[in-house]
Every structure is written in C-alpha cells, then in structure tokens.
Amino acid sequence: MSLEPLDSPDADVIPDHTPEELEALLGDLVLARDDHLNAPGFVIRPDTVQETLSILKEQAGYDHLSLVSAQEYENRYESIYHLKKFDDPTQEVSVVVPADKDNPVSQSGEAVFRTADWHEREAYDLVGIEYDDHPDLRRILLPETWQGHPLSLDYDMNQPQIAALPAHVNPIQDHHRDDESDTMFLNIGPHHPATHGVLHLKTVLDGEQVVDVESDIGYLHRCEEQMAQSGTYRHQIMPYPDRWDYISAGLLNEWAYARAAEDLADIEVPEYAQVIRTMGAEMCRIAAHMLALATFALDVNGDFTATFMYAINDRERVQNLLEDLTGQRLMFNYFRLGGVVWDLPEPREEFFSKTRDFLDQLPGNIEEYHNLVTSNEIFQMRTIDTGILPPEVAKNYGATGPVLRGSGVDYDLRRDDPYGYYDELDWDVITEDGCDNYSRLLVRMQEVEESAKIIGQCVDLLEDWPEDERTIQANVPRTLRPDDDTEVYRAVEAAKGELGIYIRSDGTDKPARFKIRSPCFSNLQTLPEMANGEYIPDVIAALGSLDIVLGEVDR
Amino acid sequence: MSSEQQPFITDESRVVTETRDSRMTGQGDRFNSRLREAFGSSPFILTKFDKFLNWCRGSSMFMLQFGIACCSIEMMHTYAVKHDLDRFGSGVPRASPRQADVMIVPGTIVSKFAPRMKRVYDQMPEPKFVVGMGSCTISGGPFQEGYNVIKGAEEVIPMDIHVPGCPPRPEALVYGVVKLQERVANGEAAPVTVKPYELEQFGDLERDELVEALVDQIDEDELVMRYNFADSP
Numbered sequence: 051m052s053l054e055p056l057d058s059p060d061a062d063v064i065p066d067h068t069p070e071e072l073e074a075l076l077g078d079l080v081l082a083r084d085d086h087l088n089a090p091g092f093v094i095r096p097d098t099v100q101e102t103l104s105i106l107k108e109q110a111g112y113d114h115l116s117l118v119s120a121q122e123y124e125n126r127y128e129s130i131y132h133l134k135k136f137d138d139p140t141q142e143v144s145v146v147v148p149a150d151k152d153n154p155v156s157q158s159g160e161a162v163f164r165t166a167d168w169h170e171r172e173a174y175d176l177v178g179i180e181y182d183d184h185p186d187l188r189r190i191l192l193p194e195t196w197q198g199h200p201l202s203l204d205y206d207m208n209q210p211q212i213a214a215l216p217a218h219v220n221p222i223q224d225h226h227r228d229d230e231s232d233t234m235f236l237n238i239g240p241h242h243p244a245t246h247g248v249l250h251l252k253t254v255l256d257g258e259q260v261v262d263v264e265s266d267i268g269y270l271h272r273c274e275e276q277m278a279q280s281g282t283y284r285h286q287i288m289p290y291p292d293r294w295d296y297i298s299a300g301l302l303n304e305w306a307y308a309r310a311a312e313d314l315a316d317i318e319v320p321e322y323a324q325v326i327r328t329m330g331a332e333m334c335r336i337a338a339h340m341l342a343l344a345t346f347a348l349d350v351n352g353d354f355t356a357t358f359m360y361a362i363n364d365r366e367r368v369q370n371l372l373e374d375l376t377g378q379r380l381m382f383n384y385f386r387l388g389g390v391v392w393d394l395p396e397p398r399e400e401f402f403s404k405t406r407d408f409l410d411q412l413p414g415n416i417e418e419y420h421n422l423v424t425s426n427e428i429f430q431m432r433t434i435d436t437g438i439l440p441p442e443v444a445k446n447y448g449a450t451g452p453v454l455r456g457s458g459v460d461y462d463l464r465r466d467d468p469y470g471y472y473d474e475l476d477w478d479v480i481t482e483d484g485c486d487n488y489s490r491l492l493v494r495m496q497e498v499e500e501s502a503k504i505i506g507q508c509v510d511l512l513e514d515w516p517e518d519e520r521t522i523q524a525n526v527p528r529t530l531r532p533d534d535d536t537e538v539y540r541a542v543e544a545a546k547g548e549l550g551i552y553i554r555s556d557g558t559d560k561p562a563r564f565k566i567r568s569p570c571f572s573n574l575q576t577l578p579e580m581a582n583g584e585y586i587p588d589v590i591a592a593l594g595s596l597d598i599v600l601g602e603v604d605r
Numbered sequence: 606m607s608s609e610q611q612p613f614i615t616d617e618s619r620v621v622t623e624t625r626d627s628r629m630t631g632q633g634d635r636f637n638s639r640l641r642e643a644f645g646s647s648p649f650i651l652t653k654f655d656k657f658l659n660w661c662r663g664s665s666m667f668m669l670q671f672g673i674a675c676c677s678i679e680m681m682h683t684y685a686v687k688h689d690l691d692r693f694g695s696g697v698p699r700a701s702p703r704q705a706d707v708m709i710v711p712g713t714i715v716s717k718f719a720p721r722m723k724r725v726y727d728q729m730p731e732p733k734f735v736v737g738m739g740s741c742t743i744s745g746g747p748f749q750e751g752y753n754v755i756k757g758a759e760e761v762i763p764m765d766i767h768v769p770g771c772p773p774r775p776e777a778l779v780y781g782v783v784k785l786q787e788r789v790a791n792g793e794a795a796p797v798t799v800k801p802y803e804l805e806q807f808g809d810l811e812r813d814e815l816v817e818a819l820v821d822q823i824d825e826d827e828l829v830m831r832y833n834f835a836d837s838p
Contacts, residue, residue, distance in 0.1 A: 192753060193717045195819050195829075200752040207752045208835040210815055215720040215804060215828040240718065241725050243670050243700045247677070248718055269718040270674055273751030280750065289747065296675035341678070362685035380679060380772055601674055 066141060067110050076105060087313055087538040089132070089142035096149050099157040100183070103131060103145065107162055111135055112143055115163035115448055116541065119552045119565035120173030122202050127154040127179050131166075132539050132552065132567075136445055136459060139467045139548075144539070149179055158184040165448035168575050176201040176275075191268035191604055201276065233261055236586075240269045244349050244590045247600035249574075253589065260589055263581045265574055267603050274605040278564035283311055283530040284387060287564075292381040294566065295602040298337035298369060299545040301330045301376075304385040309469055310540035310551035311387050314532045320521040321471070322512075323389035328471040329508035330375055330384065332501040336412075337368040338545035339452075339494040339501075342597040346491060347423050349594035350432045357422050364415055367408050374401055387530070389523030394512065405509050412502050416495060424492065433487040437580040437592030440485055447579070448572040451547025452497065453596055456490035458483040463543040475507045487588075487595040494597070529559050539567075546570050546597060566605050570598040656792065662706070662732070663790030666782075669705035669729065670698035674712025676739040676772040688775040693783050702728040707785065709778070710764075713741035713748050714755040720830045723804050726762045734789060736766045736781055743767050756837040761801050761830075804828045 069090035073080055076092060079102050084091040094102050106112040112133035120129045131145040149156045158181035159166040170181045171190040178199030181187055189196060193213040198205050238244070238251040245251065248269035254262040274290055281287040291307045292300035305327060312319060319327075344361035351357065369379050374395045376384035384391055395401050423429055439449070441457040454461055462479040464472040480496040482489035534557035541550030547569030556562035573596050581589040668690075672680070683690050690696035699705040702725045714722060726733070735758075740746030742758040749756055758764060765788065768781035808825035810816050815831075823829060 195822055196716075197815065197818060205752070210834065211716060211832045212807075212810075212815060212819060212823070212829050213716045213720055213832070214807070214823050215724065215830070240721050241671060241702075247672050247674070248721075269715065269721070270713065271715055271717070271753050272674075272713045272748040273753050276751060277748060293675055293747070296678055298678070359686045362682060363687070366682070366687050379774060380675065 066138075072106075072110060072143060075110060076102060079105075084144075084146045086144050087536060088540060089144050091130070091144035091146050091537075093146045093148065096147050096156040097182075099131070099145070099147055099159050100161050103133075103159045103162040106133055106143060106145070110143075111137070112141070113445060114139070115159070115165050115169075116548065117539065117550055117552060117565065117567035118159070118166055118169035118173060119539075119563070120177040120179050121554065121563040121565075122177055124203075126151050127156075127177065129156055129170075129173060129179055130537075130552070131159060132550070136461050139461070139463060139541075142539070144537075154179045155182055156180070157182045158187075160184055163448070164446045165572055165575060168571065172571075175199070178202045189268075191271040193268075200273070232256075240266075244593065246345060246593070246598060249593075249598070249600055249603070251577075251589070251593075253586070255586060258585050260581050260584055260586055263578050263589060265577055267574070267600070269604065270600045271604040272601075275564050275566060278307075278566075279561055282559045283315070283532070283561065284526070284528065284559070287311075287561075288385060288387075289381065289383045292383060293601060294568065294605060295338070295544060295546060295549070295570070295599050296380065297341045297545065297599050298365065298372070298380060299334045300380065300382040301327070301334045301372075301384060302338075302542065302544040303549060304382070305331055305470070306540070306542045306544060306549040306551050308385045308387060309542055310538055310553050311530075313540055314536060314538045314553055314555060315387065315526075315530050317388045317526055318524055319389055320524055322515060322520050323522050323524075324471045325508050325511050325515075326375075326390050326394065326522070327385065328475070329505050329512070330372065330382075330390075331470070332504045332508075333368050333372050333375075335501045335545050336498050336505075337365050337372070339498050340365045340368070342494050342545075343419065343423070343491065346591075346594040346597070347429075350429055350487075350591050351423075351426070357419070360415070360418065360422065364412075371401075371405055371408060374404070386523055386526075388526040389521070391522075393520060393522050398513075402509055402513055405505065409502050409506050409509075413499070416499060419495060424488075424495070430488065432587070432591055433491065433595070434484070435486050435488075436584060436588040437487040437595055438485050439576055439580050443579050444576060447576045449547070449576050450569050450572065451543070451545070452490055452493040453547065453573045453576070455479070455481045456493045456595075457485045463541060463548060467541070469542060471508070471511075472504070475504055477503050477507075487591050490595040490597075531555075531557060531559050533557065541567065544569060546599065546602065547573060549602075568602045568605060570596075570600075570602045571605075574598050574603055659792045660790050663786040663788075664694045666695035666707045666734075666786060666789070667705045668695060668698050669702055669708045669725070670700045671708060671725070672711060673714070673718070674741070676711035676741075679772045679775055680709055680711045680738060680778060683775040683778045688779060690779060690782060693779065693786065695782050695786060702726075703730065705729055706732065707734045707736060707782075708762075709736045709738050709782075710742045710758045710762075711738040711772075713746065714758050714761060715751075715753045716755065716830075716832060717753075719755050719761045719802065719832075720804055720828065722758070723761050723802075723830070727804075734766075734785055735762055735764045736768065736778075736785055737764045738768050738778055738781070739773060740769060740771045743769060746771055752834075755802075755832070759801070760837065763801065802830050802832060804830055 080092045082093040114134040114136050117132040127149040129147045133143050135141045175189040234255045236253040240248040240250040250266035252264045278287050291303035294303050340361045344358045347357035376382040441459050444457045477500045532555035537554045539552040541548045550567030552565040553561045554563040580592040745754045745756040748754045766781045766785045807823045807829045
C-alpha cells in the first residue's frame with residue numbers, strides 16, 4: 051500500500067482534467083479565470099454556486115470540499131471554494147465567487163457539500179457574506195449578540211460588545227412532546243471533563259437516547275487568523291501555529307504554514323532540513339495520538355489512574371526528545387521558512403541513542419495499551435459498533451485524518467500529496483473498515499507504530515549525513531514580500547487530519563488574508579451523524595474518538 | 606499479701622520509664638517523630654482556631670478540573686506521573702465547581718467564555734482561590750491584540766497567583782500552586798487590582814447605542830457581560 055506511484059498499472063486510473071477541459075465542462079458558468087498557485091481558479095456568478103459545485107463533483111470527480119475561504123476586497127467580497135479529490139488530492143480546483151460590496155449575498159454550497167454548512171457560517175460570522183439557501187445561517191464562533199464582522203475592512207476593534215449568558219430552552223420540545231415521549235434538554239459543557247476543552251453540546255434527549263445534538267463552538271476563538279494577518283511572513287507568524295493544535299502537535303502545524311509560505315515565496319528547503327522536519331513532525335504525531343488515547347480511555351472507561359498515566363508517561367518521553375531538539379516542551383517554534391532554526395543537539399550521538407531507546411521500548415508499550423485498552427471487554431462493548439460514520443458521509447462532511455481512515459477511506463496527504471521526506475521512506479497508510487469508535491482508535495494506535503518506523507529511518511539517515519552537507523536553512527531574504535495578489539492553498543497531514551493554509555499576498559511583508567483549514571472543525575461537524583439516535587454515553591465516546599482540540603476548532 | 610485485698614493498680618512503671626527514656630535518648634521513631642520535636646515535651650498545641658483552619662486549608666486543596674487551552678495540556682502533565690502535584694496535597698481534580706476550592710485558569714479567555722467562567726467561579730464555595738496559568742491569563746498573552754480576547758483573566762475574576770509562561774512548565778505550575786498553599790496557610794488574601802467585568806441583567810445596563818441595538822435580541826432579565834475593549838489595560 052505504501053508509496054505506490056499513482057500511475058502504477060493496478061491503481062485505479064483517476065481522470066485528470068486540464069484547466070481547459072474543466073472550463074469547457076463548466077461552459078457559460080465561467081466568467082473569468084483567476085488561477086491560484088496551487089490550482090486553476092474559475093470565477094462564477096454568485097447565484098450559480100450550487101450548479102458549478104455539483105458539475106465539478108458529479109462529472110469531474112472533485113468530491114472533497116477542503117475549505118471555503120472568504121475575504122473582503124476594496125471593491126467586492128469573495129468566497130473561494132477549494133476543491134480536491136479524495137483519490138488524488140494533487141488535483142485541485144478553486145471556485146471563486148465574488149459578491150457585491152454593498153449587498154454581499156452569495157448562494158450556499160451546502161446542498162452539494164454538507165461541510166459547507168459550518169464553513170459558510172464562519173464566513174458570515176467573521177467576514178459578513180450572506181449565503182442564500184443556507185439551512186441555518188447564524189454566527190458560529192462569536193457570541194450571537196456580537197456587533198459587526200471582525201475580519202471585514204471597516205471593523206473597529208475598540209467598540210464595546212455584549213455577550214449574553216442565556217438560560218437554554220429546549221428548541222424542539224414542542225415537536226417531540228406527546229403522551230408517549232417527552233424530551234429533555236441537556237447542556238454538556240462548556241466546562242465539562244468529557245468535552246476536551248471548552249466545547250458546548252446542546253443535547254436533546256428522549257430517555258437515554260439522543261434526539262438531537264448541536265455543537266456550540268467559539269469558546270476558544272482567539273483570532274488566530276487576525277494574529278497571522280498582522281504578523282510578518284518571515285518570523286512573526288511561526289509561533290502561532292503551535293497554538294492551533296496544542297496537543298504537542300506544534301511541528302505538524304508549523305509545517306502547514308511553512309509549506310504554504312514556501313510555495314508562495316518559492317523557497318526550496320534543503321534535504322537535510324526536510325529529514326529533521328519529518329522526524330520532528332512524527333514525534334509530535336506520537337505525542338498527539340498518545341493524548342488522544344489517554345483521554346479516550348478516560349471518557350470511555352473513566353480510568354483516570356491507569357491508561358491515562360501510562361500514556362502521559364510515554365508523552366513525557368517524547369516531549370523530552372522534542373525538548374532536546376527544539377528547546378521547548380509544547381510550543382516549539384522550531385521551523386523557519388526554508389528550513390529549521392537549528393541543527394540537532396550536540397552531542398548528536400546522545401540524541402540518537404535517546405531516540406533509539408524510545409523507539410525500542412515503544413512496541414512493548416503499545417502491547418501494554420492493547421492489553422489495557424483495546425482487548426478490554428468493557429471497552430470493546432462501549433466502542434465497537436457505536437458512533438458509526440459511513441465513508442460517504444465522512445467524505446461529504448470533509449472529515450480527514452484518522453477519522454476518515456477509520457471509515458476505510460485511504461487518504462493521507464503524506465503519501466498522496468507528498469512533502470518533506472515522506473516519499474523517500476518506507477511506511478504504510480493505516481485504514482480500518484469498522485467506521486466505528488473502535489476503528490478510529492485502532493488507526494491512531496497503528497499510526498504511532500508507523501510514525502516510529504519513520505523516525506527510525508530518519509535517525510539512520512541523519513546519523514550518516516556527511517558533516518559538510520548539513521544545511522539547515524535555505525537562503526531566505528530577511529524580509530519576504532511575495533508578489534501582489536498571489537494566492538495559494540496548501541495542506542499537510544497534521545495529527546487530526548488535513549490542515550490547510552490559504553494565503554493571499556498584497557505585495558507587503560504581511561499576508562492580506564490568512565485562512566486556516568482546521569481538520570477538527572470539519573471532523574466535529576460529523577458528530578450529529580454519529581450521535582443522533584444513539585445512547586448518551588455513546589455520544590461521549592464518539593466525541594472522544596473524533597479527538598478534537600478546541601484551539602483548532604475555534605482558532 | 607493476696608491480690609483480692611489490694612485495689613487494682615496498673616504497673617505503669619515500665620511503660621513510663623521506657624517512654625521517657627526513649628524520648629530523652631532519641632530512640633524509637635514512634636515517640637520521637639519530627640512533629641513531637643516541634644511540639645516540645647508537651648503533647649498539646651496552642652494555636653488560634655483560624656490559624657489552624659488556614660493550615661488545614663493550605664494542606665489539602667481540591668482543584669477544579671478545568672481545561673481551557675494549551676496550558677491545560679501542561680496542567681494535565683502536572684497532575685499526572687513525573688510531576689505529580691498530589692505530592693503537595695493539592696492534586697485532586699474535581700469535575701464539579703461545588704467541590705473545588707482552587708481554580709487553575711489554564712488558557713485564553715475569550716468574549717464568549719468569560720460569562721461562563723464567571724458562573725463557574727461563582728459556583729465554587731468560599732473560601733476559593735484562583736491560580737492564573739500562562740501569559741493569556743495575565744494580559745491576553747500572544748493573543749492580546751485579538752478582537753475577541755479578554756486582556757487577562759483578572760478582568761473577570763480575582764486572581765491570587767499568576768504563573769507566567771507560554772505555557773509554563775509543569776515545574777512552574779507546581780511552584781505557583783505551592784506558593785498559593787503557603788499564602789493560604791499564612792492567611793494572606795490577594796488584593797483585587799482590576800475592576801472585573803460583572804454579570805449584569807440586561808435591563809440594568811446603561812442605555813447606549815450598543816444596548817439599543819440589542820434590545821430586540823436579549824431579554825430584560827437575561828445575564829450579560831459588557832466588554833469595554835477600549836478601556837482594557
């Protein structure tokens with residue numbers, strides 16, 4: 051399964067469309083071309099969004115709406131639908147939808163891609179574009195009583211705001227109340243041990259069964275996009291990615307920014323730095339998956355003192371290695387555009403032997419987890435065949451990462467859209483067909499083993515690397531000013547899935563628009579599909595198996 | 606002489622002697638504990654009742670299990686193996702604010718969350734203490750410029766200890782908590798330095814442009830929090 055070239059004879063042939071073919075396919079719908087660095091872009095009228103998206107989805111096979119990014123220009127608003135194919139994510143196309151400056155209304159793409167629901171709500175909330183035909187166009191990240199749209203051009207940051215603490219009522223009680231059944235409204239969170247941070251679930255119960263669950267997010271919306279837009283490319287943005295997915299997955303996030311910005315500014319990264327990046331990123335993945343395991347066991351077993359402590363213990367070991375490498379335990383700030391900030395710690399032999407020690411004991415520890423967790427009968431009863439997420443539903447919601455792979459879809463950007471040193475190494479993409487909570491956990495645990503394989507190979511490579519070829523950074527100008535109006539969207543495989551960055555430059559040293567495609571944001575959107583009709587404890591298990599991190603959901 | 610004619614007398618000479626001897630010569634751990642040394646030869650403690658209670662409070666603190674952002678990851682590490690906050694008598698996280706007396710605020714407070722945090726804080730029984738973990742709870746930290754970020758948890762609830770860092774290492778949090786325990790045991794209270802945002806009924810707010818704009822959306826008696834970002838430190 052690993053690293054099979056996509057054009058090998060036994061792989062399914064994926065039809066590739068040239069931009070001209072796509073333009074012909076869309077015909078009159080296309081008003082103009084607005085190509086991005088990563089993909090051809092087609093400008094369409096704001097009332098033909100559904101038509102265009104469904105042609106691209108049904109006839110050209112672009113079945114993955116990765117991101118909807120919205121922004122305001124001096125003379126117009128604009129939404130961009132970034133489409134990909136699950137079979138081959140290197141095939142991309144952007145649908146650019148300008149909207150009127152005075153009356154920014156655009157048709158919703160929700161009917162074609164379910165995932166557009168939340169993305170468009172966010173665009174409405176932060177930028178102020180209104181979407182026609184949207185099922186539920188409300189604010190998503192900011193309080194409902196917020197005044198103004200903070201990423202629009204004329205927003206005043208100093209204006210006072212009011213946030214309410216409403217007493218929640220059951221929104222659908224009237225529809226469900228009769229002689230036989232009565233529903234109950236239950237708030238879970240935002241301060242609750244099972245929500246992994248500050249998530250608020252508005253749950254409607256009929257007895258023990260869930261009738262409806264709605265995630266209320268935004269309790270950790272700390273303006274990451276604004277922060278990035280007010281920082282310079284070269285140094286000021288890199289510290290922030292560490293704080294999106296803060297479960298020690300910092301290097302994976304930094305890579306998302308580094309990849310997008312390096313493509314934008316056309317920077318070549320030295321091979322040696324790529325190997326270090328790959329090794330560091332996989333260490334982060336191990337740490338992140340260990341916490342996913344720890345908290346999932348906590349949610350399902352309530353076993354704070356055993357599994358949790360074991361997993362934290364392994365995390366401490368990984369964090370020690372990462373601290374040796376980067377100088378910090380959690381917020382690494384280790385990548386630079388064009389490489390990494392410094393070389394491996396001296397003495398190198400000690401670092402290598404420490405890393406090898408960790409890798410050597412890992413299989414034994416994973417065996418312990420299997421004894422403790424996955425072969426535990428109670429655990430199996432709680433997780434097998436609960437929280438079912440069929441692959442087609444997962445794709446429609448834009449789920450990625452272990453969630454998608456747990457539904458049997460073979461999609462991993464490290465292999466399918468290679469970056470770093472991954473395509474030179476020998477490893478496998480893990481999938482499980484169960485589509486349930488158990489499969490998602492199994493995927494994570496096996497991915498830890500794959501990450502260990504990758505780290506091992508990187509250590510071997512780094513050990514034999516000739517001393518005079520250890521270039522850790524390319525030559526990058528002190529101030530980066532990418533060309534005016536260049537747009538790029540690039541994604542990497544972070545711990546939770548596809549983490550993408552869209553950047554538009556305006557000729558200055560700061561991005562004009564910086565949009566983050568968070569995997570958790572899309573993954574969390576699938577929760578009602580898994581939870582409705584199930585028992586309330588299964589909702590908690592399903593939420594745990596999604597492994598969301600609110601810093602990345604809310605950004 | 607027969608035993609029936611004598612009143613019953615315990616032969617305590619041996620016990621008393623041995624106890625006294627071991628006390629004086631320093632043998633036998635049972636009698637010569639550190640505590641005993643501290644007390645002197647008298648088994649009585651003379652103290653003020655509230656002083657004694659403060660000592661009890663400081664020696665057994667129940668933390669609120671309260672994760673907000675990045676710092677909560679380091680907070681979990683502080684509770685777990687290796688750092689083990691329980692060694693200092695303060696490592697029992699309680700999920701309910703009704704059972705907790707210390708709140709560690711581990712992360713950035715944003716506009717939507719501040720009223721909830723205030724509510725959770727109000728639900729904790731007195732006396733209650735707050736440890737602010739990380740730069741965000743001091744000033745908003747790296748997100749201070751954000752349109753949605755409250756510039757420090759002190760704008761919402763009173764704080765006792767600030768632990769700086771982004772995030773602070775577990776060792777730093779342990780130090781902060783132990784410092785808090787010391788202060789509690791000494792009966793010191795933290796001064797409130799910032800006038801915090803309060804939860805108020807919407808009807809009680811002064812009628813200005815913003816309130817007028819929201820009249821249709823919010824009920825008179827609903828609790829709200831009003832942020833004056835322009836006046837933030």
